[in-house]
Amino acid sequence: AQTVTQSQPEMSVQEAETVTLSCTYDTSESDYYLFWYKQPPSRQMILVIRQEAYKQQNATENRFSVNFQKAAKSFSLKISDSQLGDAAMYFCAYRSVRSGAGSYQLTFGKGTKLSVIP
């Protein structure tokens, strides 16, 4: 079974600065998807960014980018020019691409609470 570990329960960043959230995972599969979800106080789960394991290029979405190190099984999220609205819980998640029943479900880490200091 896959596991996802987020080793930083809480982090803080000054507004306009850059912060990196860590995520490692364990899998025996060679192809999979990785995700970062943001959960603000409203508790809505919002997709931030996704990465396909077969792609070497790191995914980027505006101020959000990832550092995907497949051999190290590491998937960190970098937030540039941090804004007050970035304050939230951030969850790293893994998804298999195996076909058939039982596939496509997400395995989550326990989350990192990010605070943004004005």
Next chain:
Amino acid sequence: DAGITQSPRHKVTETGTPVTLRCHQTENHRYMYWYRQDPGHGLRLIHYSYGVKDTDKGEVSDGYSVSRSKTEDFLLTLESATSSQTSVYFCAISEGGTSGNTIYFGEGSWLTVV
């Protein structure tokens, strides 16, 4: 926003009573999921469905049952609610397949068992 509606959004119930949470989607996606979120545990999969009348257990399925009689609806039932089932419940959907691997979440249902 993904067309996912959860009901009820908030519920307080007594120990031992049955409770049903409903998830309704307008996206015609094949896969539907129920997760629960608890402090220190992130989100954990309860049950999921890969088609009408096709369901399977997730990581924390004990005490829960599900049904899917239509593509758009996925029901989660707590047969006899316990205090350990106090949680936030999230429904999620995905299209599946190589072009639909993103999972989208509903807004959550807060359940308190007293």
